[in-house]
Amino acid sequence: MTIPQTYRGAFWSALVQTGIIIALSALVLDFGETLRVNLVAVLLFWGWILIVMMYRRPDKPTEMDLWLIRWGILPFVICFLVSVQTVWSWRGLS
Numbered sequence: 001m002t003i004p005q006t007y008r009g010a011f012w013s014a015l016v017q018t019g020i021i022i023a024l025s026a027l028v029l030d031f032g033e034t035l036r037v038n039l040v041a042v043l044l045f046w047g048w049i050l051i052v053m054m055y056r057r058p059d060k061p062t063e064m065d066l067w068l069i070r071w072g073i074l075p076f077v078i079c080f081l082v083s084v085q086t087v088w089s090w091r092g093l094s
Helices: 005-026 033-056 063-071 073-091
Strands: none
Touching (some): 005 033, 033 063, 063 073
16 A cells, blocks of 8 residues: 555654654653553554545545644544543542
8 A cells, every 4th residue: 555645744744753652652660551552542543544534535635634644643642641541540440
């Protein structure tokens, strides 16, 4: 599967942000819990990008599609991490 030219800039930006998020979460000293949660969030984000964005509009993405690919990973990971921590606290696991 080749990446269309219109997506390449947004993809590279999102890949760099993914690498930074994974590297920083690996440095947190909580026995790998933050890293595991962030890896799940990153996998969900990229799955959403590949399935929804690439198959829905592979040739002509809208500006909003490109913006969500380029800048959507950080808010998604933060919201996912907060949601998981909230559910864990409700269940008494943290």
